[in-house]
Amino acid sequence: MYSKNHITHSALSLFSLIAVVFILYVLQPFLVPLFYAVIFSVMIFPIQKFLEKKWRFNRLLATICSLTILIFLTVLLVFLISTRLENFIDNSEEYSKKLSELFRKSINYFEKSFGVGNNRILSGTDLKTENIIKNNFDKIGVVISESGSILGNLVLVPVYIFFFLYYRVFFRTFIYKVFNSHPKIFLNNIINKIYLIQQNYLLGLLKVIIIVGCLNSIGLLLLGIGDPFFFGFLGAFLLLIPYIGIIVGSLLPAIIALATKDSAWYAFGVIGVFGFIQFLEGNFITPKITGSKVSINPFIAITSLLLFSMLWGISGMVLALPVVATLKILFDHTPGYEAYGFLIGESLDKYLQSRSKQRLKKWEKIRKMKHE
Numbered sequence: 001m002y003s004k005n006h007i008t009h010s011a012l013s014l015f016s017l018i019a020v021v022f023i024l025y026v027l028q029p030f031l032v033p034l035f036y037a038v039i040f041s042v043m044i045f046p047i048q049k050f051l052e053k054k055w056r057f058n059r060l061l062a063t064i065c066s067l068t069i070l071i072f073l074t075v076l077l078v079f080l081i082s083t084r085l086e087n088f089i090d091n092s093e094e095y096s097k098k099l100s101e102l103f104r105k106s107i108n109y110f111e112k113s114f115g116v117g118n119n120r121i122l123s124g125t126d127l128k129t130e131n132i133i134k135n136n137f138d139k140i141g142v143v144i145s146e147s148g149s150i151l152g153n154l155v156l157v158p159v160y161i162f163f164f165l166y167y168r169v170f171f172r173t174f175i176y177k178v179f180n181s182h183p184k185i186f187l188n189n190i191i192n193k194i195y196l197i198q199q200n201y202l203l204g205l206l207k208v209i210i211i212v213g214c215l216n217s218i219g220l221l222l223l224g225i226g227d228p229f230f231f232g233f234l235g236a237f238l239l240l241i242p243y244i245g246i247i248v249g250s251l252l253p254a255i256i257a258l259a260t261k262d263s264a265w266y267a268f269g270v271i272g273v274f275g276f277i278q279f280l281e282g283n284f285i286t287p288k289i290t291g292s293k294v295s296i297n298p299f300i301a302i303t304s305l306l307l308f309s310m311l312w313g314i315s316g317m318v319l320a321l322p323v324v325a326t327l328k329i330l331f332d333h334t335p336g337y338e339a340y341g342f343l344i345g346e347s348l349d350k351y352l353q354s355r356s357k358q359r360l361k362k363w364e365k366i367r368k369m370k371h372e
Contacts, residue, residue: 025311032315037160039322042198044070048165063165067158081237084230088252095259102258186333193329198322204289205239211289212236212281216249219273223266225253235274239281241317246281250274296324300344 024031044066051062164171172191179187217232225231235249250271257266296304304324308316324344331341 021311028312032312032319033156034160035319035323036315037157037164039198039202039319040070040157041161041164042195043202044161045165045195046199059166063162066165067162070161071158081234084227084234088256095255098259099255102264106264190329190333194326197325197329201322201325204286207289208281208286209233209236209239211285212239212277215277215280216274219277220253220270223257223269223273224261225257225266225270226260227256228253231256241314244317246274246278296321296328296344300324 047069048062048066051057051065052059057065175187175191176184213229213233213236215232216235217229220228220232231249231253234252235246238245238249241248253274254267254270257270258264261267301321301324304320305317308320308323310316312319328341328344331337331344
């Protein structure tokens with residue numbers, strides 16, 4: 001039977017978990033920009049380091065230059081995407097007319113093929129195809145604008161990035177003082193691992209976006225869809241929202257195909273191309289590029305995406321994998337929490353393989369030292 005202390009400890013753990021989730025939910029306006037700032041700081045830190053070491057910039061000037069480069073690239077990207085999407089929304093009325101005509105043709109085909117007489121119902125005043133499609137276009141525009149304004153609304157992100165880069169030594173010293181019972185070598189090892197796993201995740205994601213964007217664009221170009229490179233790289237950029245972004249990215253060119261092509265098979269072709277490329281990305285491209293640098297098993301990845309989306313919406317889906325990867329490192333180096341790090345990490349077979357590789361490397365080092 002469970003002891004009273006064990007039950008009390010379990011109850012306190014459950015209460016603590018609920019309290020943490022509640023605090024994360026309440027502090028969303030503060031934490032989401034902070035986490036974005038950490039990720040972007042890791043992204044541009046190599047530029048900061050290059051300016052300080054190669055060009056001999058002082059830390060303040062290097063920080064300002066690095067932040068200016070990031071802001072310029074972000075504004076340029078948002079401008080290009082918003083301009084093309086605005087053009088897409090402006091043509092929505094024309095697209096809706098063509099789609100409504102296609103809808104009527106499909107209904108007439110089913111009427112002739114199956115002998116179903118629905119002309120009176122379809123011509124009624126309650127069902128207006130143009131309004132339905134036009135309203136759907138408006139909803140698509142709202143969703144896209146809300147998704148694209150995630151970074152635009154986070155006005156505090158540049159401020160946080162500036163302080164993270166400029167006061168990075170100060171924050172590292174603060175960590176030394178908080179965990180003064182641990183040696184600096186141990187703390188530096190954890191900090192470096194967190195930095196490397198975030199950097200590897202970002203660099204790998206950038207390479208995947210470029211490769212998937214090129215493949216998407218080639219597929220749309222072969223199908224003869226308008227603006228193939230824009231929609232191809234937009235679909236690749238939406239990979240930032242794992243598993244769902246590719247679906248949203250394929251719907252837009254599919255709608256264009258329905259509205260501009262004579263056959264609906266072009267739309268199915270777009271979805272088929274994007275689906276096939278998504279299969280290649282998930283099973284070959286991403287594993288080959290990122291490898292096991294972000295070692296999170298698929299079950300935890302999907303679960304974290306769902307939980308963070310419930311907690312913080314689309315921003316939570318973007319931040320889920322980097323945050324969970326960081327938690328894994330912290331759990332692995334915190335006594336009593338190693339089991340949680342193991343749960344987040346790779347499957348048992350991959351875990352054993354990685355352990356055997358580590359042992360082989362260790363034996364090789366020992367053998368080299370003996371020969372020397």
